[in-house]
Amino acid sequence: MIIGVPKEIKNNENRVGVTPAGVTELVRNGHTVYVQATAGEGSGFVDAEYEAAGATILPSIEEVYGIADMIVKVKEPIESEYNLVKDNQLLFTYFHFASHEPLTAAMIERNAVCLAYETVERADRSLPLLVPMSEVAGRMAVQQGAKYLEKPLKGRGILLGGVPGVRPAKVLILGGGVVGTNAAKIAAGMGADVTIMDTNLARLRYLDDIMPANVNTLMSNEYNVRQLLPTHDLIIGAVLIPGAKAPRLITRDMLKDMRPGTVLVDVAVDQGGCIETCKPTTHENPTFIIDDVVHYCVANMPGAVPYTSTQALTNATMPYVLMVANKGWKQACADNAELKKGLNVVNGKVVYAGVAEAFNLPYTPVEEVL
Template identity: 70%
Template sequence: MKIGIPKEIKNNESRVGMTPAGVLELSKLGHKVFIQSTAGEGSGWDDEDYHAAGATILPTIDRVYDKSDMIVKVKEPIEQEYDLIKEDQIIFTYFHFASNKQLTEAMMKSKSVCIAYETVEGEDGSLPLLTPMSEVAGRMAVQQGAKYLEKPVKGRGILLGGVPGVPPGKVLVLGAGTVGIQAAKMAAGLGAQVTVLDIDMKKLRYVNDVMPPHVVTEFSNEYNIRKHIKTSDLIIGGVLITGAKAPRLITRDMLKEMQPGTVIVDVAVDQGGCFETTRPTTHEDPAYIIDDVVHYCVANMPGAVPYTSTVALTNVTLPYVLKLANMGWEDACADDKTLAKGLNMVGGKILFSPILEAFGWKEAMI
């Protein structure tokens, strides 16, 4: 199979869809890999690294799309890429269709085969291709939140860990999934007082078992959320419903109950966000303020640490890339139920029902 790796062109996105190690594995099996020139530079690999691994370097993104049977990316195609995508071409990447109607309609029009990293799901409900980026984003949420609590960037002027004689900051984590656990771990490591809310008692028991005593858990409901936002310095939203829009847990009116300079970080922004006032931002202009509350809502947060993120992501995507290349998408998905869950769209037909529900569509094709 011919596999294409275009350079990511979303704002401040420095990750790349494949490492030289992945290119080598595909090349050894006789597959042809085309990579756009300089695609890997942001993550630490130059064209020579890919060439030495067996890739053919192409100068432009349109040539990569034109020559490839399958495109392996990190982020969803953006408008400049829509017309480059061909009928029956496999696009293997993060899509987050439920929060982007324009993208959904464009991919339907292209009649491509869209396999979304974020909905590849194991029989146990695990999300193997989303997990590593959730781990990165959860840890970064605290790192960035701590920065934006500083007064020069309009935060409360709080040091999360405190110092002797001064109490630590308070962190509220919404969701005890991968993002929430990693965020709680980082915040606890800094010495903050951490509260984790979730509706899944099994997850709360796990958090309670593995975290230190200054991480406490409570059941998530509106009453408890409203109680904690009044005193929290940093609030992290990490709630996920696989492939669907995130639930809105903090409404606009709740901002008035927060202390001026409170920082909220919405890690669910790719899925529409779990705060009503969320709007996607970029690393170039990451934060904005509403009602004296600092919002950090960068849609590709792991893109700020591209080497770590690329290696973590491709560690888990490569086995599926190899299966798709060796077997073709139909046989690969028939053979692997986990991969089949990632099949969101084929030939203009939506196969993943949460996308239809997100837009109120009744049919699988419009």
């Protein structure tokens, strides 16, 4: 198979879809890899490393899309890439379709085959290609929250861990999954007073067992959320429903209950966000303020630490990329139930229920396209 690795062109996205190590594996399996010039530089990989691994460097993104059977990316194609997608071309990347109707419409129109990292799902309901970036984003959410609590950045002027004789900041984490667990670890390690909320009592019991003494667990419901908002300094939205829009846990009217300088970090923003007032921002302009509350809603948080993120991501994606390259997408998805759940849009048909529901589009069972 011919695999193309274009340079990411989303704002401040420095990750790359395949590392030189990944190229080596693909070439060793008999595949041809084309990498756009400077695609890996943001992650610390120069063109010479890709060439040494067996890739061919192409100067433009148009040439990469034009020659490849499968495009391996990190983020969804942006508007300037839509017309580069060929009929029946396979794209393997993060899509987050349910929060982006124009992208969904474009991929349907282009007759593409869209395999989404975020909906590849194991039998135990874990999401192996989302986990590494969720780990990065959860840890970064606390770093960024701590920074924006500083007064020059319009925060409350509170040090997350406090100092002897002064109380630490209070951190509220909505969601006890991978993002929430990693956020709690970092916040607790910095000395904050942490509360993590979830609707799954079994998950709360588990978290209560493994977390240090400065992490409390609480059942997530609207009453409990409203009770805690006035007393917490940093609130992290870490809720995910695979392939569907995130539920709204903090509404516009709740902002009035928060103290000026409270910081909201919505890690779920690329799935529509779990905070009503959040809208996607960029690393270039990461925050905005509503009712004196600081909102940090960067949709590609791991893109700020690309050296770590790219390696963590490709460690997880490469076995699946190889499976698809070796067998073709149809056979690979027919043989592997995890990959099959990654199919979202196939040749003009929406084959993932959460995406169809988000935009009231016709739904085709994935078995009909295999």
